[in-house]
Amino acid sequence: xxxxxxxxxxLRVGFNTEGGLVQAVDGVSFDLRPGEVLxxxxxxxxxxxxxxxxxxxxxxxxxxxxxxxxxxxxEELVEASDTALRRLRGERVAMVFQDPMTSFNPVYxxxxxxxxxxxxxxxxxxxxxxxxxxxxxxxxxxxxxxxxRARDYPHEFSGGMRQRAMIAMALALEPEVLIADEPTTxxxxxxxxxxxxxxxxxxxxxQLATILITHDLGVVAEVADRVLVMYAxxxxxxxxxxxxxxxxxxxxxxxxxxSLTRLDRPRPQRLPQxxxxxxxxxxxxxGCAFRPRCPHEFSKCPQQPPLEARLTEAPGHCDxxxxxxxxxxxxxxxxxxxxxxxxxx
Amino acid sequence: MSxxxxxxxxxxxxxHFPIKRGILIDREVDQVRAVDGVSFSIPRGQTLxxxxxxxxxxxxxxxxxLQLxxxxxxxxxxxxxxxxxxxxxxMRPLRxxxxxxxxDPYASLNPRKRIGQIVGDPLxxxxxxxxxxxxxxxxxxxxxxxxxxxHYNRFPHEFSGGQRQRIGIARALVLQPKLVVADEPxxxxxxxxxxQIVNLLDDLQDEFGLTYLFVAHDIGVVRHISDRIAVMxxxxxxxxxxxxEVCERPxxxxxxxxxAAVPVPDPRESRExxxxxLGGA
Amino acid sequence: xxxxxxxxxxxxxxxxxxxxxLVFLIFNVVPNSPPAQRLAGKNATPVLVKSxxxxxxxxxxxxQQYLSMMEKVFTGELTSYEPRIPVDETIVEGxxxxxxxxxxxxxxxxxxxxxxxxxxxxxxxxxxDKLLTGVSIAGISIPVFLLAPVLIYFLTYKIxxxxxxxxxxxxxDPWGWFTHLILPWFTVAVLSIGFYSRVLRSxxxxxxxxxxxxxxxxxxxxxxxVMTRHVLRNSLIPIVTLFGLDFGATVAGTAIITEKxxxxxxxxxYAAEAAEKFELPPIMGVTLYGAFFVVFVNALVDIAxxxxxxxxxxxxxxx
Numbered sequence: 001x002x003x004x005x006x007x008x009x010x011l012r013v014g015f016n017t018e019g020g021l022v023q024a025v026d027g028v029s030f031d032l033r034p035g036e037v038l039x040x041x042x043x044x045x046x047x048x049x050x051x052x053x054x055x056x057x058x059x060x061x062x063x064x065x066x067x068x069x070x071x072x073x074x075e076e077l078v079e080a081s082d083t084a085l086r087r088l089r090g091e092r093v094a095m096v097f098q099d100p101m102t103s104f105n106p107v108y109x110x111x112x113x114x115x116x117x118x119x120x121x122x123x124x125x126x127x128x129x130x131x132x133x134x135x136x137x138x139x140x141x142x143x144x145x146x147x148x149r150a151r152d153y154p155h156e157f158s159g160g161m162r163q164r165a166m167i168a169m170a171l172a173l174e175p176e177v178l179i180a181d182e183p184t185t186x187x188x189x190x191x192x193x194x195x196x197x198x199x200x201x202x203x204x205x206x207q208l209a210t211i212l213i214t215h216d217l218g219v220v221a222e223v224a225d226r227v228l229v230m231y232a233x234x235x236x237x238x239x240x241x242x243x244x245x246x247x248x249x250x251x252x253x254x255x256x257x258x259s260l261t262r263l264d265r266p267r268p269q270r271l272p273q274x275x276x277x278x279x280x281x282x283x284x285x286x287g288c289a290f291r292p293r294c295p296h297e298f299s300k301c302p303q304q305p306p307l308e309a310r311l312t313e314a315p316g317h318c319d320x321x322x323x324x325x326x327x328x329x330x331x332x333x334x335x336x337x338x339x340x341x342x343x344x345x
Numbered sequence: 346m347s348x349x350x351x352x353x354x355x356x357x358x359x360x361h362f363p364i365k366r367g368i369l370i371d372r373e374v375d376q377v378r379a380v381d382g383v384s385f386s387i388p389r390g391q392t393l394x395x396x397x398x399x400x401x402x403x404x405x406x407x408x409x410x411l412q413l414x415x416x417x418x419x420x421x422x423x424x425x426x427x428x429x430x431x432x433x434x435x436m437r438p439l440r441x442x443x444x445x446x447x448x449d450p451y452a453s454l455n456p457r458k459r460i461g462q463i464v465g466d467p468l469x470x471x472x473x474x475x476x477x478x479x480x481x482x483x484x485x486x487x488x489x490x491x492x493x494x495x496h497y498n499r500f501p502h503e504f505s506g507g508q509r510q511r512i513g514i515a516r517a518l519v520l521q522p523k524l525v526v527a528d529e530p531x532x533x534x535x536x537x538x539x540x541q542i543v544n545l546l547d548d549l550q551d552e553f554g555l556t557y558l559f560v561a562h563d564i565g566v567v568r569h570i571s572d573r574i575a576v577m578x579x580x581x582x583x584x585x586x587x588x589x590e591v592c593e594r595p596x597x598x599x600x601x602x603x604x605a606a607v608p609v610p611d612p613r614e615s616r617e618x619x620x621x622x623l624g625g626a
Numbered sequence: 627x628x629x630x631x632x633x634x635x636x637x638x639x640x641x642x643x644x645x646x647x648l649v650f651l652i653f654n655v656v657p658n659s660p661p662a663q664r665l666a667g668k669n670a671t672p673v674l675v676k677s678x679x680x681x682x683x684x685x686x687x688x689x690q691q692y693l694s695m696m697e698k699v700f701t702g703e704l705t706s707y708e709p710r711i712p713v714d715e716t717i718v719e720g721x722x723x724x725x726x727x728x729x730x731x732x733x734x735x736x737x738x739x740x741x742x743x744x745x746x747x748x749x750x751x752x753x754x755d756k757l758l759t760g761v762s763i764a765g766i767s768i769p770v771f772l773l774a775p776v777l778i779y780f781l782t783y784k785i786x787x788x789x790x791x792x793x794x795x796x797x798x799d800p801w802g803w804f805t806h807l808i809l810p811w812f813t814v815a816v817l818s819i820g821f822y823s824r825v826l827r828s829x830x831x832x833x834x835x836x837x838x839x840x841x842x843x844x845x846x847x848x849x850x851x852v853m854t855r856h857v858l859r860n861s862l863i864p865i866v867t868l869f870g871l872d873f874g875a876t877v878a879g880t881a882i883i884t885e886k887x888x889x890x891x892x893x894x895x896y897a898a899e900a901a902e903k904f905e906l907p908p909i910m911g912v913t914l915y916g917a918f919f920v921v922f923v924n925a926l927v928d929i930a931x932x933x934x935x936x937x938x939x940x941x942x943x944x945x
Binding site: 043216221263270 | 399606
């Protein structure tokens with residue numbers, strides 16, 4: 001087992017807002033090995049994006065309190081200087097964002113923006129060479145007629161092309177880690193399939209370690225090796241892809257899996273749902289944050305469950321639920337599938 | 346007068362947007378053919394799902410059906426009566442019977458008005474109810490959509506996305522319409538909330554006997570709520586049929602492509618699929 | 627592009643025509659003493675008045691008067707009633723002063739406005755920002771007719787630091803030209819410095835929250851490059867539009883008050899005098915000159931905007 005490339009330990013990120021201190025990320029730990037694809041799944045308020053952005057220090061601000069450790073190849077990033085972080089952004093850890101339309105500057109040509117990324121790190125590369133490399137990159141992500149398209153502006157690209165260009169820009173300096181924050185959410189489903197295939201290809205060919213942030217479990221099933229499920233700033237379950245999908249241990253995960261629509265199965269009477277809504281981070285319930293929405297709540301839940309591996313046969317599979325693992329297997333069966341049963345009226 | 350069992354009949358609906366150019370006077374040089382001859386009908390109490398990707402014309406088709414934009418040509422029969430091209434004045438009384446739910450719960454509610462006002466305005470504008478009666482009806486409806494009567498005096502920003510969408514639904518239903526056009530009502534919501542809203546719409550349909558035109562790009566959701574599905578691509582309907590037929594036995598190439606692109610949330614199947622396609626051609 | 631220019635030319639003709647008609651009508655509707663009467667003087671005989679009317683064409687019908695006036699505009703024969711000076715020559719004589727005032731003030735207000743705005747934005751929320759905000763608001767609030775006399779009193783009379791008004795052509799005496807314009811420049815610029823710094827600050831704060839700024843940081847660009855190449859560059863676009871319009875208006879004569887207070891022989895001063903004497907020819911001349919400039923600068927601004935923001939394209943309507 002190779003040493004982890006990226007090691008996050010007890011990461012906590014809090015923001016001072018008008019309403020009080022918002023703990024957007026509350027103790028997240030995970031390892032990322034070379035060539036591995038880790039999916040971070042969650043909904044609004046889960047803290048998944050903040051976690052990702054904090055890795056490269058994008059959340060640093062006077063209002064932010066960042067604690068814990070993020071190590072890239074042994075080098076500590078949380079306390080690192082701004083200059084050190086700037087050097088590794090794009091160079092060793094690159095990030096792709098959700099909306100490629102707004103993520104590109106509308107007044108510069110695409111080729112120029114990619115060239116800018118290259119020249120920011122390679123002082124010895126001249127303009128012409130940077131442009132040439134940009135064109136080659138656009139070509140490598142499947143953009144036809146790359147030389148001409150490099151001279152286009154972002155608004156002249158279609159959504160899928162823009163996202164490809166964004167990925168090309170992220171790869172310009174051959175980083176070791178790619179963080180993709182909801183890269184396909186804003187795209188049509190057919191385009192999404194293409195982008196996912198591209199990400200998969202890149203992961204395979206270059207052994208590019210990838211952190212994929214998404215709310216779509218279908219996407220997770222296609223590309224991920226390991227999965228982190230986040231809720232209200234905490235990790236509630238983490239494990240391998242198969243473990244999460246076939247032996248999920250946390251009721252929130254059951255709920256997410258249950259509310260998926262499966263085209264290959266007959267339609268249920270009602271769509272399985274999770275009642276209630278994600279909590280406001282300013283008013284978290286005591287103990288387990290999922291309590292108000294969980295039909296299996298019991299007496300131990302007001303105590304914050306620790307993130308632990310509770311199955312001896314799967315030491316890497318951790319969850320944050322007090323329920324007895326034996327009981328879980330029956331509780332999660334709803335109408336013959338994994339799901340979250342409706343709360344008692 | 347009531348058009349038989351079809352509440353809505355759309356025939357050869359066309360909407361073209363002109364592209365104009367000129368020096369002194371703009372002349373039309375070309376057109377954007379947003380909706381290019383679309384036909385479908387919806388029986389009373391049923392749901393037609395309209396699926397398509399961005400640019401397919403589905404949102405434009407909705408607006409043209411409701412006469413929110415004037416169709417370029419074609420026929421729209423509501424309860425047997427032709428409404429395409431009707432003047433604003435003549436459409437007005439009909440508007441009570443056809444309402445719309447919008448996609449963006451953050452943009453479709455006026456942030457400066459209170460919830461009670463937002464939901465009650467249609468009653469006021471159509472002169473249907475006033476004063477205490479109006480207030481009562483609004484509060485009842487708020488409860489029915491899963492909010493509480495005391496939310497009457499709150500502002501939109503105090504609510505989450507899912508709750509705002511419920512408010513939008515209440516607003517659409519307050520006039521007791523027969524037809525409800527839902528344009529991507531759940532796309533902007535968190536996944537766990539989407540199911541709630543879809544179930545709510547299902548329940549309301551049963552309770553009030555509503556007829557839905559449900560537009561979305563998520564085939565899974567559309568399949569769940571629809572009786573029939575129409576697939577749109579580039580302004581035209583490429584396939585139409587019962588929900589099960591279209592999803593399980595698609596005939597059109599585009600439909601097949603669309604269905605194949607939906608990721609399967611099952612790792613084993615996903616792996617099998619990929620190996621099959623790698624092993625194949 | 628050619629189509630765009632053609633449209634603008636046609637538009638300009640329409641605007642100038644409408645302006646000329648409007649000025650003519652207003653002038654003839656507003657109650658005032660008949661020009662022939664005023665020209666004839668105090669002890670005028672009816673015969674004298676009649677002959678003046680005939681000479682100037684005041685006895686013609688209104689449409690006829692309008693047509694003959696427009697004819698004179700095009701042939702350059704438009705003259706003021708008293709003294710009889712050609713209007714176009716006077717305007718042309720006034721242009722150097724107005725241009726000197728406008729360009730100098732424009733450069734100053736642009737430079738300082740942007741500097742203050744930039745510093746305010748990058749130090750937003752801090753004491754420097756608050757201080758500069760106060761300065762800006764003071765600048766915006768002080769009316770010209772208060773500022774100018776105060777400056778003149780303290781800096782040209784009490785302490786004779788600057789000359790007391792008047793315009794010196796640069797060709798005659800560059801230093802004199804400069805010293806005579808410092809106070810007027812400052813007077814005109816103070817309002818706009820405040821205004822532009824607020825606008826830039828606001829644009830920059832908005833731009834800093836944009837996704838592409840986040841991308842720029844994620845690429846590893848230095849903070850300085852992020853600020854200049856991305857935040858500032860995008861924030862300047864609306865300012866270009868604003869500056870074009872403001873500058874155009876200043877040249878067209880809105881510096882009227884400043885020119886009057888500092889006795890600068892510019893177009894604005896001429897306009898003020900014409901308004902006081904209430905003579906139609908100069909008023910018409912100055913208004914048409916002003917309208918022309920505004921339309922012209924507007925077109926330039928649109929071209930510049932399309933150059934700066936590639937999403938905007940000239941020539942097509944809608945879309």
